[in-house]
Amino acid sequence: MEIIFEKLEGKSLAYRMAMLVFAAFAVGGLISTWIVIEKGICVTGMTNRVPWGLQIVMAIYYIGLSAGSLVISGLYGVFGKQEYKPFARIAVWIAMLFLIAGMLSILTDQGRMDRVFVEPFVHFNLQSMFSINPILYSGHIFICVVYLWALFTERKRFTTIIATIAFGWAFCVHSGTGAIFGFGARVLYESPLLPVSFVTAAMASGTALMILLIVGLFKITKRYLDDRLILWLGQFLAVCILVVVYFLFIENAYRAYVVELRPAAMYYLFEGLHSILFWVGLILIGCVIPMFILFRKKTGQTIKWIVFASSLVVFGVICERYVIVLPGLTHPQEILTGMHITQSAIQEGVANYTISLAEIAQALGVFGVIGFLFLWGMKFFKLMPTEAVIYDQIGMIKRNEYQKRREAKSIKSSE
Amino acid sequence: MNIKNIIQCRIGFFAALLAIIIIIYPLGYSLTDYAIANDRAEAQPFLERTAPEITDCVEDTIYMRYHHWELLGKIREEIVRYGKRGDVSLDTCKKCHTSRVKFCNKCHDAISMTPDCFGCHYYP
Amino acid sequence: MDRRDFMKMTGGTILAVSSGTYAFQFLVASGRSVSGDNIAAGTVRWGMVIDLNKCIEGCTACLDACRTENNVAFHGDNRWDVHWIRKVKAEQKIGTESKEKSILLLCNHCDKPPCAQVCPVQATYKRNDGIVIVDHHRCIGCRYCMIACPYNARYFNMKDSEHWQNEERPKRSHGVAEACTLCAHRLDTGRQPACVEACNNTGAGVLFVGNLNDSDSEVSQLIADRPTKRLREELGTEPKVHYIGL
Numbered sequence: 001m002e003i004i005f006e007k008l009e010g011k012s013l014a015y016r017m018a019m020l021v022f023a024a025f026a027v028g029g030l031i032s033t034w035i036v037i038e039k040g041i042c043v044t045g046m047t048n049r050v051p052w053g054l055q056i057v058m059a060i061y062y063i064g065l066s067a068g069s070l071v072i073s074g075l076y077g078v079f080g081k082q083e084y085k086p087f088a089r090i091a092v093w094i095a096m097l098f099l100i101a102g103m104l105s106i107l108t109d110q111g112r113m114d115r116v117f118v119e120p121f122v123h124f125n126l127q128s129m130f131s132i133n134p135i136l137y138s139g140h141i142f143i144c145v146v147y148l149w150a151l152f153t154e155r156k157r158f159t160t161i162i163a164t165i166a167f168g169w170a171f172c173v174h175s176g177t178g179a180i181f182g183f184g185a186r187v188l189y190e191s192p193l194l195p196v197s198f199v200t201a202a203m204a205s206g207t208a209l210m211i212l213l214i215v216g217l218f219k220i221t222k223r224y225l226d227d228r229l230i231l232w233l234g235q236f237l238a239v240c241i242l243v244v245v246y247f248l249f250i251e252n253a254y255r256a257y258v259v260e261l262r263p264a265a266m267y268y269l270f271e272g273l274h275s276i277l278f279w280v281g282l283i284l285i286g287c288v289i290p291m292f293i294l295f296r297k298k299t300g301q302t303i304k305w306i307v308f309a310s311s312l313v314v315f316g317v318i319c320e321r322y323v324i325v326l327p328g329l330t331h332p333q334e335i336l337t338g339m340h341i342t343q344s345a346i347q348e349g350v351a352n353y354t355i356s357l358a359e360i361a362q363a364l365g366v367f368g369v370i371g372f373l374f375l376w377g378m379k380f381f382k383l384m385p386t387e388a389v390i391y392d393q394i395g396m397i398k399r400n401e402y403q404k405r406r407e408a409k410s411i412k413s414s415e
Numbered sequence: 416m417n418i419k420n421i422i423q424c425r426i427g428f429f430a431a432l433l434a435i436i437i438i439i440y441p442l443g444y445s446l447t448d449y450a451i452a453n454d455r456a457e458a459q460p461f462l463e464r465t466a467p468e469i470t471d472c473v474e475d476t477i478y479m480r481y482h483h484w485e486l487l488g489k490i491r492e493e494i495v496r497y498g499k500r501g502d503v504s505l506d507t508c509k510k511c512h513t514s515r516v517k518f519c520n521k522c523h524d525a526i527s528m529t530p531d532c533f534g535c536h537y538y539p
Numbered sequence: 540m541d542r543r544d545f546m547k548m549t550g551g552t553i554l555a556v557s558s559g560t561y562a563f564q565f566l567v568a569s570g571r572s573v574s575g576d577n578i579a580a581g582t583v584r585w586g587m588v589i590d591l592n593k594c595i596e597g598c599t600a601c602l603d604a605c606r607t608e609n610n611v612a613f614h615g616d617n618r619w620d621v622h623w624i625r626k627v628k629a630e631q632k633i634g635t636e637s638k639e640k641s642i643l644l645l646c647n648h649c650d651k652p653p654c655a656q657v658c659p660v661q662a663t664y665k666r667n668d669g670i671v672i673v674d675h676h677r678c679i680g681c682r683y684c685m686i687a688c689p690y691n692a693r694y695f696n697m698k699d700s701e702h703w704q705n706e707e708r709p710k711r712s713h714g715v716a717e718a719c720t721l722c723a724h725r726l727d728t729g730r731q732p733a734c735v736e737a738c739n740n741t742g743a744g745v746l747f748v749g750n751l752n753d754s755d756s757e758v759s760q761l762i763a764d765r766p767t768k769r770l771r772e773e774l775g776t777e778p779k780v781h782y783i784g785l
Contacts, residue, residue, distance in 0.1 A: 040713030041680075042697040047618035051682035051695055111680015111695065111714025119660040119677050130659035130683050142554070149550055185653055185687050185774075335690055335770060336629050336642065336785075343628035346617050346691070495674050498666055498727045506707075534699075535675065537706040 003085055004386045010379035014220060022371035029365005032358045033108045041111060043358045049351035050329045052109075054359040058366065059105035061205070061321045063177050064198065066098035066140070067170040068206010072233075077147070077163025083229060086385035087214055089151050093383055094213065094374065095170075096144035101370040103137060108362050129180045136173045143169055152382070174199045181324060187264045188328035191254075197247035204240035205317035207233060208310035215307050217384065224387040224402050226395055227303055234306040238294035241313065244320075245287050267331050272350065274327045277319045286316015326353060444527065472511070473503050487532075505536055514539060583668040585721055585779070586751035588761045589643055592784040594745045596641060601746060602626060604737030608722065610710035612700035619697040623719040624734055642785065643745075646671060646692040646719035647770060647778030654684035654693060654718075663716070669751070669779060670721050678715040685716060689774055693718045721748065751779065 008015065035043055046053045073091035075084040110116050125131045143166045150159045178198030181189045211233050218225040255265035269275055290309035299305040330351045335341075341348045378384060389399050472479055474486065493499040512518040515538045523530060532538070605611060605624050612621045624645040630637050652671045655663045662677040663684050685693045696713045703710060708724070711717055722732035726748070730736075735746045749758035758781075761767070767781040 040698040041695065042619050042713075046697070048620070048685075048694050048697070049618075049691070051685040109681075111682070111716075112678065115660075115677070115679045119662070119679055123661045123677065125659055125661045128657045128659045128683070130657060130681060134659075146550060180683075185689050189686075329686070333689055333691055335644065336627075337771065339629040339631045339642075341627050341629045342639065345620065345622055345625050345627075348627070491676060495672070495676065496664070496666075498668065498670075498723060500724070500727045534712040535709040537703060537709070 005089060005382040006384055006386060007380065007382055008221065008375075008378040008384055010375075015375065015379075019372060019375055022368040022375065025364045025368025026372060027365075027368075028361045029108075029363075029368060032361035032365065036108070036358060036362070037113060043356065045354045045356040045359060047347065047351065047353070049347045050326070050353040052325055052329060053353060054355050054363055055105050055109035057318070057321045057325050058363045059102045059109070060177055060198075060325070061318055062098045062105060062366070062370075063102035063137075064174060064202035064317065064321070065206050065209050066095045066102065067174040067199070067202040068204070069098065069210050070095040070144075070166055070170045071203050071206055072210045073147070074163055074167040077151075077159050078167050080160075083226075083388075083390045086388040087210065087229075089148065089381075089383045089385075090213065090217075091210060092144055092147050092151060092166075093377055093381070094210070096141060096148070097370045097373055097377075099137060099140050099144070099173075100373075101366050103141075104366045104369060105363070108366070129176065129183060133173075133176045133180065136169070136176045140166075140169055140173045171199060174202045181328070184328070186328040186331070186333070187261065188255075188268055188331050191251055193247060193251050193254075194324070197244065197251065200240060200243045200247055201317055201320050204237060204244050204313055207237045207240060208313035208317075211237065211306060211310040212314065214388075215303065218388070221384065222406075223385070224389065224399055226388055226390050226398065228390055228395075229388055230303055230306060231301055234294050234300060234309070237306075237310065237313065238291055238300070241287050241291050241294075245283075245291075248282075248287075264331060267350075268323075268327050272327075272330070274323050274330075278323045281319030282316050282323060285312050286319055290316070329353070441527065473507065505532070505538070509538065582752065583750050584752040585648070585669050585726060585748060586758050587645075587648075587721070587780045588747040588749075588758045588767065588783065589780065590745050590747070590761075590765075590783040591640065591642060593743050594641055594643065595741070595743050598741060598743065599626065600737040600741045600743075601643070601734035604733040605719075607704040608708065608733035609720070610700065610703060610705055610708055612696060612698070612711070613702065614698060614700070621694040621696065621717065623694075623717075640784075642782075644690070644692065645780065646721075647690055647776070647780045648719075648721060650777035650779060651775065653687040653689065653776060657683045657687045659683065666723070668726075670723050670726075671718070672720050672723060673715070673717050675709075675711050675715045675717065680714040680716065682716060688718075689771055689776065690778075 010016075044053060044055075069091045072084070073088045073095065075081045076088040107113060107116055120131065120134060143162065147159075147162045147166050150162050175195040175198065178195030182191050182194030182198075184190060211230060214225070215230060217223075252265060252269065255261040255268065269278065290312045293305050293309040294300045330353055332349050332351070387399070389395050474482075479486070487505070490501070490503055490505075493501070494504065515533060519530065519533075519538070602622075602624055606613060609623060611623050612619075614620055624643060627642055627644060628639055629642050630639050632638075648665075648669060648671045650665075650669065652663070652665055655661075655665050655671060658664070659681060660677050660679055662674045662679070663671065664674070665671050680695070682695055685695060693716055695716050696711050699713045700710055722730075722734075725732055731739075732746075732748055735748050738744065738746045747758050747761060749756040751759060751762075753759060754763075761783065762781055765783050767783055768785045769778045769781055772778070
C-alpha cells in the first residue's frame with residue numbers, strides 16, 4: 001500500500017496561534033541574548049565558580065532529543081519496519097531541528113558569539129572534545145538533510161544506506177556529547193560510563209517526544225492512527241527507561257562504593273537542590289512512575305496513559321541533564337589537600353547557582369525558534385502522512401470502522 | 416494575474432532576493448554613505464606630528480592604508496603567541512598618530528566598521 | 540527549476556563546502572601543535588617558588604600590584620571578581636590542634652595544562668618557555684577551560700571592567716577567559732613579574748620567579764635545598780609553582 005504524504009494546510013486557528021506563541025518565545029530569547037551580548041554573562045546566574053548553566057543543560061537535552069528521534073526513523077530505514085514509515089519523515093525533520101536547537105543553545109551561551117563562526121574552524125584543536133564535537137554535529141545535520149532528501153524521493157536502497165549511517169552517526173554524536181563531561185576533570189563528571197548512559201537517556205527522551213508529537217499531531221489534524229504503533233513505542237520507551245535506571249544505578253553505586261569518591265557521591269545524592277531534582281524529578285517522575293504505567297498491562301495498553309508517561313519522561317530527562325551538569329560544578333574542588341579554606345575572596349566550598357530570568361528566556365527562545373521552524377516545515381514540505389495503518393487484517397478492519405464513523409459524523413454535522 | 420498570485424508563484428525568488436538584500440545591505444549602506452558625503456575631506460585621516468624626528472612610518476603609506484590590519488595582526492601573533500616583542504607594536508603608532516578620533520575613526524567611521532582593538536587596548 | 544533540482548543543488552553545495560572546509564582544517568591542524576614553536580625549546584622554562592613561611596599576615600602587596608599592573612577586573616562582587624593571584628586562609632589539622640596559615644593561589648602554569656588541551660580554538664596554549672597563556676583575541680568564551688582546571692585558577696570576564704589603572708597594558712572585554720600570565724610581557728623584556736617586584740619592595744621576599752632549566756638560578760637552588768610541594772601533584776598536571784612550607 002502506498003503511503004501518501006501531504007503538507008499541512010496551516011490555515012486553522014490552532015496552527016496560527018501556535019506559530020504566534022513560538023514567535024513570541026523566539027523574540028523574547030532574541031532580546032535576552034542581546035542583553036547578554038551587551039552586558040556580559042553577569043546577567044545570567046553563572047558565576048566564576050559555576051561557569052556552565054541552564055543553556056548547556058538545554059543544549060545537551062536538545063541534542064539527546066535529536067539522536068533519540070532519529071532512532072524512530074531508523075525503525076523504518078534501518079530495520080525495515082514498514083509500518084513505521086509514516087513517521088520517518090517527521091522524525092528526521094525533528095532530529096535535524098533539535099540538533100540545530102542544541103547548536104543555538106551552545107551558541108547563545110558563548111562569551112564572544114561573534115567569533116564562534118570563525119575561530120573554531122580556523123584554529124582546530126583535535127585534542128579537545130569541544131573541537132571534535134562540531135564535526136559530529138555538522139555531519140549530523142548534513143546527514144539529516146540527505147536522509148530527508150532520500151525519504152522525499154522514495155529511494156529505497158539509498159534510504160537504507162543513509163539511515164544506517166545516520167543511525168551510527170547519532171550514536172557517535174551523543175557519545176561525543178557525553179564525553180565532554182565524562183572525560184572532564186571534575187570528580188562528579190569523570191566517568192567512562194557517561195557517554196553510554198547519555199545515549200540511553202537520549203533514546204528514552206527522543207522516543208517519548210515522538211510519542212507525544214505523533215499522537216498530538218494525528219489528534220489535532222484528525223487523522224487515523226493505529227493504536228498498536230504507539231503501544232509498541234510505549235513498550236520500547238519502557239525498556240529504554242529500564243536501561244537508563246540501570247546505568248544510573250551502576251554509576252552512583254560505583255561512586256558510593258569507592259572510598260575516595262564517597263563524599264562526592266553523598267553530595268550528589270543527598271545535598272542541595274539537585275538531589276531533590278535527582279530523586280523526585282529524575283527517579284520518581286522520570287523513571288519509576290512511567291515504568292509503572294508502561295509495564296502494567298492495564299495502563300500500558302492505553303494511549304492516554306502512554307502519552308502521560310511520555311510527558312513525564314520528557315520532563316524527567318531535563319532533570320537528568322541538570323543533575324549531570326550542575327552538581328559537578330557546584331561540588332568544591334579540593335585544591336589544597338588535607339586543608340580547609342576558611343577565608344577567601346571567591347566562593348569556596350559548595351557554590352550556589354540560581355537559574356536567572358535571562359537564561360530561561362534564552363532557553364524558551366531556542367524552543368520557540370525550533371517550534372516555529374517545525375510548524376513552518378509541516379506547511380512547506382510533505383511531511384505528514386494521511387494515515388498510519390498497519391496493513392494486516394485487524395488493521396484494515398479497524399481503519400474501515402474508523403472511516404465509517406467519520407463519515408457518519410460528517411453526515412450528521414451537515415444535516 | 417494579480418499581485419498576490421505573482422508573489423505566491425515566485426516565493427522562492429523573493430526569498431532569495433530578500434536574503435541577498437540583507438547580506439549586501441551593510442556594504443551598500445556604507446558605500447553610499449561614503450559616496451554621498453559632501454565633504455570628502457572628512458574621511459581623510461588627520462596626522463598630528465608631535466614627534467617631528469620621525470618622518471617615516473614603519474611601512475609606506477599605501478601599504479599602511481590597505482594592509483595595516485595585516486601588519487597589526489602579524490605583530491599581534493608574534494607578541495601574544497611567541498613572545499617576540501620587537502620594536503613595533505600598537506604603542507609605536509601612538510607616537511605620531513596621537514588621537515584615535517582624529518586618525519583611526521576617520522576612515523573607520525566612513526566605512527562603518529568598528530575595530531575591536533580599543534575595548535581592551537588604550538589609545539587616547 | 541523544480542524542487543528536486545533545488546534540493547540536489549543545495550545538497551551538492553553543502554557537501555562540497557563542508558567536505559572542503561574539513562579537509563582544509565585537518566591539513567591546517569596537522570601542521571600545528573598546541574604550544575608555540577618560535578622560542579627555542581629547552582632554553583628557558585619559567586617557574587615560581589613561593590616561600591609561605593615568610594609571607595606576612597594581612598599583606599596584600601602582590602595582589603594589589605597584580606591588579607594595577609594587569610588591569611584585573613574588580614567589581615566588588617565575589618561572583619564576578621577576577622583574581623590572577625589570591626590569598627586564602629586555610630586550616631590544617633595536626634593532631635588535635637588546628638593551624639591556620641595564608642596561602643597564595645595562582646595559575647600553576649602546568650607542564651601538561653588541562654586547560655590548553657580542551658580549548659577548542661587553541662586560544663589557551665603553552666608557550667615554549669612554559670607559560671600558559673590566553674590569546675584574548677581568539678577566545679570564544681566557551682568556559683571549557685574553567686571546567687578543566689583543577690585549581691580554580693581561571694576566571695571569566697562576566698562584565699566589562701570600568702577601571703583602567705595601567706594604560707600601558709590592555710584590559711579584557713567581557714566574554715573571554717583569563718588567568719595569570721606570569722607577567723609574560725615583563726619576563727620577555729628581562730624584568731621580574733609585578734607581584735615579585737612588589738613583594739621584594741616590602742622586604743618579605745616570598746616570591747621567586749626564574750628559569751627552572753638553569754640549575755644555578757635562584758628557583759632551582761631553592762627547589763634543590765628546601766622541601767617543596769606542588770598542588771595536587773597526583774593529577775599529573777606537573778605544575779610549575781612550588782610551595783615551601785605548605
